[in-house]
Amino acid sequence: QITLKESGPxxxxxxxxxxxxxxxxxFSLSTSGVGVVWIRQPPGRALEWLGIIYxxxxxxxSPSLKSRLTITxxxxxxxxxxTLTNMDPVDTATYYCARRxxxxxxxxxxxxxLVTVSS
Amino acid sequence: QSVLTQPPSxxxxxxxxxxxxxxxxxxxxxxxxxxxxxxxxPGTVPRLLMYGNTKRPSGVPDRFSGSKSGTSASLAITGxxxxxxxxxxxxxxxxxxxxxxxxxxxxxxx
Numbered sequence: 449q450i451t452l453k454e455s456g457p458x459x460x461x462x463x464x465x466x467x468x469x470x471x472x473x474x475f476s477l478s479t480s481g482v483g484v485v486w487i488r489q490p491p492g493r494a495l496e497w498l499g500i501i502y503x504x505x506x507x508x509x510s511p512s513l514k515s516r517l518t519i520t521x522x523x524x525x526x527x528x529x530x531t532l533t534n535m536d537p538v539d540t541a542t543y544y545c546a547r548r549x550x551x552x553x554x555x556x557x558x559x560x561x562l563v564t565v566s567s
Numbered sequence: 568q569s570v571l572t573q574p575p576s577x578x579x580x581x582x583x584x585x586x587x588x589x590x591x592x593x594x595x596x597x598x599x600x601x602x603x604x605x606x607x608x609p610g611t612v613p614r615l616l617m618y619g620n621t622k623r624p625s626g627v628p629d630r631f632s633g634s635k636s637g638t639s640a641s642l643a644i645t646g647x648x649x650x651x652x653x654x655x656x657x658x659x660x661x662x663x664x665x666x667x668x669x670x671x672x673x674x675x676x677x
């Protein structure tokens with residue numbers, strides 16, 4: 449059974465750094481072709497792809513967030529960490545992590561975690 | 568920032584057929600990359616509905632079908648049901664090595 453779960457703060461202040469952890473089970477991030485993506489959704493708005501880390505540690509980021517976003521992995525712990533610097537109220541959103549494999553796009557998603565940016 | 572354009576909303580009566588378009592560009596859909604679709608029921612997590620343009624994951628009824636041509640793709644729902652009322656998103660890959668989502672379409676069952 450494949451599961452993913454996001455964890456981290458629910459409230460951050462403007463200019464602070466957000467760190468979210470995606471803890472997963474049922475698959476390995478050392479398997480060729482596998483990746484973990486981060487996606488966010490502001491309240492009432494569309495999905496936005498943030499970035500991905502692949503099994504070979506290759507990383508890709510959304511151009512609009514590239515200067516602020518870092519994604520890392522700890523394969524032994526089955527965790528992927530998202531770091532987003534200089535948070536702003538427009539970054540308020542539900543943040544999701546999801547699995548990507550060679551066969552399927554984002555086939556398993558975490559439950560999501562709502563992060564509010566406010567002073 | 569959405570790169571794929573979808574109509575904000577579509578609606579239909581129960582039993583009818585509706586289609587949702589997804590328009591991209593020569594750097595994503597037009598470059599030959601697959602289009603996938605996700606459905607997000609109110610207050611829930613998005614779920615994969617269609618992948619590889621036309622393939623349905625296990626458990627998705629054949630009332631849902633996908634197609635792709637040129638720089639666009641479409642999702643069709645036949646025999647519309649009340650439970651189909653949801654937000655639908657297309658998604659693809661871009662030549663700049665990033666993934667892109669559509670703007671999202673709200674399907675309303677009249």
